């Protein structure tokens with residue numbers, strides 16, 4: 001009995017060690033397998049999420065457009081959705097699909113066909129939604145190249161904004177109106193609400209600069225789909241006030257809420273430019289539009305390198321580009 005006890009006594013620690021090893025192995029696997037699965041699924045999620053990120057951003061912009069209550073600075077996306085992401089417009093104001101527009105560009109022989117009649121091609125650089133911290137940077141660049149542009153401004157209080165309005169005028173650019181509040185949900189309720197917003201801006205700018213603005217651009221463009229008032233009625237109102245509205249036939253693409261690179265802005269601006277006798281380029285000088293500022297020198301140099309082409313500000317003589325023709 002004593003011998004048996006001794007054998008059992010020797011065998012037991014060995015069995016216990018094996019048992020311990022098995023338990024530890026099971027425990028480790030129980031932790032490692034779910035962890036591995038989680039990591040794999042996590043990686044897959046982020047890869048998919050990255051791909052859909054841009055689509056989600058676009059969807060959010062579209063949603064904002066329809067809620068029409070986005071705060072200032074988020075409105076630029078609405079401009080895009082209203083006019084340039086969905087449709088582009090020929091100089092005649094006829095909407096063409098983006099695909100058609102691209103095909104047209106590819107078919108254009110050479111990068112710089114001259115206007116058929118040998119006349120001067122005019123390019124208008126226009127900036128919406130300022131003034132902001134970027135307006136001064138843009139004015140510096142324009143001054144450096146001796147170029148005049150057009151600023152469709154919003155109503156901003158404060159000394160630096162007021163200094164920007166004045167600088168725009170003093171340096172020979174065209175000061176034009178966009179909207180005082182830029183709040184779609186308020187301005188597009190009735191003709192009166194639109195009129196109140198615009199005349200508030202007109203008077204405010206007159207008080208600061210002494211300029212009685214006669215040019216404007218509708219937030220979202222005249223082809224916006226958020227206005228609860230028929231746009232034709234607002235256009236009638238502008239006619240009565242002797243105010244001319246301007247849309248655009250080239251979009252820099254900087255209106256989107258998502259990041260857009262300097263190169264993409266440049267490509268968007270220059271792709272269709274050779275097709276038009278007159279180009280009104282839509283850009284934004286809101287505080288978050290840094291790549292627009294960065295793209296500007298190369299854009300100006302590229303346009304100036306085109307034959308028979310000048311960059312000019314909007315004046316009484318400018319033939320407006322309007323998405324809605326009455």
Ligand SMILES: [Zn+2]
Nearest residue numbers: 079128129219
């Ligand atoms: Zn705007």
